[in-house]
Amino acid sequence: MTGHADDTFCFVHAADLHLDTPFVGVHAGAPEVAAALREASLDAFDSIVSLALGRDAAFCCIAGDIYDGARRGVRAQLRFRDGLARLAAAGIATFVVHRNHDPVTTGWAAVSFPDEVTIFGHDAVGVVPVVRGGVQIATVQGISYATHATTENLALRFARPEGPGVHVGLLHCNVSGAGGGHEDYSPCTLDDLRRARLDYWALGHVHQQRVLAEGRGPGDPWVAYPGTSQARSARPGERGPKGALVVQVRAGVVTGVEPVACDRVRFHALECPLDDVEALDELEERLESLAAEALAAGDGRSVVVDATLVGRGPLHRDLARPGSLEDLLEHLRSGTSRRAPFCWWDRVVDRSGAPVELADVRARRDFSSDLLAVADVLAVQPDAAASAARGLVESVPRALRAQVEAIVRDPGRFPELVEAAARLALDELSGGEP
Numbered sequence: 001m002t003g004h005a006d007d008t009f010c011f012v013h014a015a016d017l018h019l020d021t022p023f024v025g026v027h028a029g030a031p032e033v034a035a036a037l038r039e040a041s042l043d044a045f046d047s048i049v050s051l052a053l054g055r056d057a058a059f060c061c062i063a064g065d066i067y068d069g070a071r072r073g074v075r076a077q078l079r080f081r082d083g084l085a086r087l088a089a090a091g092i093a094t095f096v097v098h099r100n101h102d103p104v105t106t107g108w109a110a111v112s113f114p115d116e117v118t119i120f121g122h123d124a125v126g127v128v129p130v131v132r133g134g135v136q137i138a139t140v141q142g143i144s145y146a147t148h149a150t151t152e153n154l155a156l157r158f159a160r161p162e163g164p165g166v167h168v169g170l171l172h173c174n175v176s177g178a179g180g181g182h183e184d185y186s187p188c189t190l191d192d193l194r195r196a197r198l199d200y201w202a203l204g205h206v207h208q209q210r211v212l213a214e215g216r217g218p219g220d221p222w223v224a225y226p227g228t229s230q231a232r233s234a235r236p237g238e239r240g241p242k243g244a245l246v247v248q249v250r251a252g253v254v255t256g257v258e259p260v261a262c263d264r265v266r267f268h269a270l271e272c273p274l275d276d277v278e279a280l281d282e283l284e285e286r287l288e289s290l291a292a293e294a295l296a297a298g299d300g301r302s303v304v305v306d307a308t309l310v311g312r313g314p315l316h317r318d319l320a321r322p323g324s325l326e327d328l329l330e331h332l333r334s335g336t337s338r339r340a341p342f343c344w345w346d347r348v349v350d351r352s353g354a355p356v357e358l359a360d361v362r363a364r365r366d367f368s369s370d371l372l373a374v375a376d377v378l379a380v381q382p383d384a385a386a387s388a389a390r391g392l393v394e395s396v397p398r399a400l401r402a403q404v405e406a407i408v409r410d411p412g413r414f415p416e417l418v419e420a421a422a423r424l425a426l427d428e429l430s431g432g433e434p
């Protein structure tokens, strides 16, 4: 079956597939784009299956959130079954736990899975040995959630059994401090996980890829979240590559964890400064070249881009006119290919401002000009500025203190900083409209 020694192999760890679920907040106006987005989570799962086949994985672990919502779509269930059947046909076992997005008791199972698939129940931790070439190379244990929200610390139910090979725990849980914004289902600590003396914790729940601990030998576990396999929104945690982890094992010891991108559509946030952009077509060219970079970085994948216009420039006033941004977005969309790999312009947000001519403000004789006069004095009297800044060191939040102290030590930067501060203050005073 394989050319390598029995004690050297890999397994694939994935989670949070959210199969066949809609993209959140993305309005794909073009039907081709809508179709590609609709297929993305399913296609990403197919990529994970291909990854396992291509790497000759010994087994696969999928740590929950297979579907989304107790209503399991038929398309999602059939695609999941087909993928696991492809793995089974190659002799690759798959281990699955379900959780609150696909609880065992409220969902329904319209499909039956091959014998090589283990779906762990919710009553007790199931323990299953993995045998390859007549040798027990691993033991996988896992437990599903019985209900929508499990607040029990399920990690405490795991323990290392007797047996050769690598010991893997499969669980959907929230490890304290692993990532903000995730609900506290089956909360546990790293110490709780270590107590079970396993070698690898294949976790699910946090949508960013994270290796929380690197094991130092048998009984001291690696702890990892593979992240979601396909991003579904433009939220910061969903940007960038998504996929699965390939876990390397030698002689019963995990030797490394390799993230592999399996996503089909990738989200990018672009920032486009318009400080020196004079005309709309120039802005458009700039946006298009930023999108082309995002597309090139995606390695053949389609991208969904959110652009934010920043900085200050003459174009700000044009863009502020009602309908301008919508027209720009429409035009960008009409100019891009809708065949994969495509770039879909999700939105263009204007956070830019009009240029501020300090000379005009100085001539005003109002509070703004007084403020600027103070800044002008500080800019040419570094000593006065330094003592003013020193007085501030104690009053700034602790997190910023080191930064302020560094500035106080380097008076050469004062003129530039004072001007930046004055511009900021003017912005605040004028509400962005000088």
Ligand SMILES: [Mn+2]
Residues within 6 Å of the ligand: 016, 018, 065, 205, 207
């Ligand atoms: Mn999830």
